Amino acid sequence: MIKFTHYPVMLNEVIENLNVKKDGLYVDGTLGGGGHALEICKAGGKLIGIDRDKTALEAANERLKEYQPELVHSNFADITEILKERKIDGAILDLGVSSHQLDEISRGFSYHSEATLDMRMDTTQELTAEIVVNTYSEKELAKIIKEYGEERFAKSIARNIVKNRPIKTTTELSEIIKKSIPARIRFADKHPAKRTFQAIRIEVNSELSSIKMAIKDFAAHLAPGGRLCIISFHSLEDRIVKEEFARLAKPRCTCPPSLPICGCNALAPEFKLITKKPITPSPTELSQNPRSHSAKLRVLEKLH
Numbered sequence: 001m002i003k004f005t006h007y008p009v010m011l012n013e014v015i016e017n018l019n020v021k022k023d024g025l026y027v028d029g030t031l032g033g034g035g036h037a038l039e040i041c042k043a044g045g046k047l048i049g050i051d052r053d054k055t056a057l058e059a060a061n062e063r064l065k066e067y068q069p070e071l072v073h074s075n076f077a078d079i080t081e082i083l084k085e086r087k088i089d090g091a092i093l094d095l096g097v098s099s100h101q102l103d104e105i106s107r108g109f110s111y112h113s114e115a116t117l118d119m120r121m122d123t124t125q126e127l128t129a130e131i132v133v134n135t136y137s138e139k140e141l142a143k144i145i146k147e148y149g150e151e152r153f154a155k156s157i158a159r160n161i162v163k164n165r166p167i168k169t170t171t172e173l174s175e176i177i178k179k180s181i182p183a184r185i186r187f188a189d190k191h192p193a194k195r196t197f198q199a200i201r202i203e204v205n206s207e208l209s210s211i212k213m214a215i216k217d218f219a220a221h222l223a224p225g226g227r228l229c230i231i232s233f234h235s236l237e238d239r240i241v242k243e244e245f246a247r248l249a250k251p252r253c254t255c256p257p258s259l260p261i262c263g264c265n266a267l268a269p270e271f272k273l274i275t276k277k278p279i280t281p282s283p284t285e286l287s288q289n290p291r292s293h294s295a296k297l298r299v300l301e302k303l304h
Contacts, residue, residue, distance in 0.1 A: 007289045008035025010297050013279050014092055014229050017299045020045045024089030029076030029218070034060035036092050041067035045089070050076050052122035052205075075122075077210035080217045087223040095211070096233040096295070097121070097201070109201060111193035114171040119197075119204045129200050133173060138162045148208070148236065149199030156180040157196055173197075198234065208236060215244040219271060222302035227274065231297050238278065238296050245300045249273045274299035 022044035
């Protein structure tokens with residue numbers, strides 16, 4: 001049995017909001033260890049599971065084999081190619097890094113343990129954190145760290161990264177980041193390397209660039225009554241999900257942009273926001289899985 005540490009975030013809330021129908025078709029676009037997927041199958045749903053991580057797929061295959069799911073090694077952004085003309089009754093996207101990936105030191109996601117600079121969710125891809133850290137220009141690094149990490153000391157961090165190249169390990173990088181931040185505020189909130197590691201991970205895995213289009217594509221494949229559930233873990237992800245869900249749930253005006261007033265009596269929206277405000281983990285879940293503390297669940301439903 002492949003060991004794959006997995007704590008499905010807001011499991012009960014996801015299954016409740018998916019409203020799983022017997023023999024309905026559901027997609028888990030971030031399969032991980034298969035926690036959400038298993039409950040979908042137990043509730044009678046048919047499953048398509050997608051993950052970029054082959055280890056996750058192998059673990060999920062063992063866990064779900066009695067339900068004979070369709071498992072795909074791919075990115076959820078490729079959902080149109082995977083589904084072709086098929087409609088689905090629901091989907092779940094958990095945008096966080098899995099506990100297994102964080103805990104497997106060799107993957108290089110953690111700033112607490114020494115490992116090579118990797119950070120790939122899909123270990124078959126070429127781009128790694130080591131390439132980003134050692135080949136990107138100071139300007140490119142500063143931009144990534146500021147935009148993806150929301151780090152106010154991005155320029156200082158980027159300058160010191162370039163100055164200390166080559167950098168080979170996570171602990172080397174973490175120490176450089178720490179020294180780039182004024183001592184008085186290094187540990188005022190979170191670990192000083194947290195934001196920069198997040199930024200580099202997002203860059204390596206192209207995490208943000210695929211979300212917006214994926215929401216549109218998943219929504220297009222929903223059958224009437226079908227629901228799309230998305231769990232985000234930081235403000236950049238959640239902002240994209242919130243804005244795209246709101247856009248899809250608006251009445252559809254077909255007037256040309258030059259017309260000052262809507263003259264088409266805007267068509268009724270195709271989608272409905274199930275969650276006006278995001279669902280967050282319960283106190284019980286937070287005590288059992290502290291990594292879920294920043295999670296937000298938003299749900300969209302196809303009306304017709």
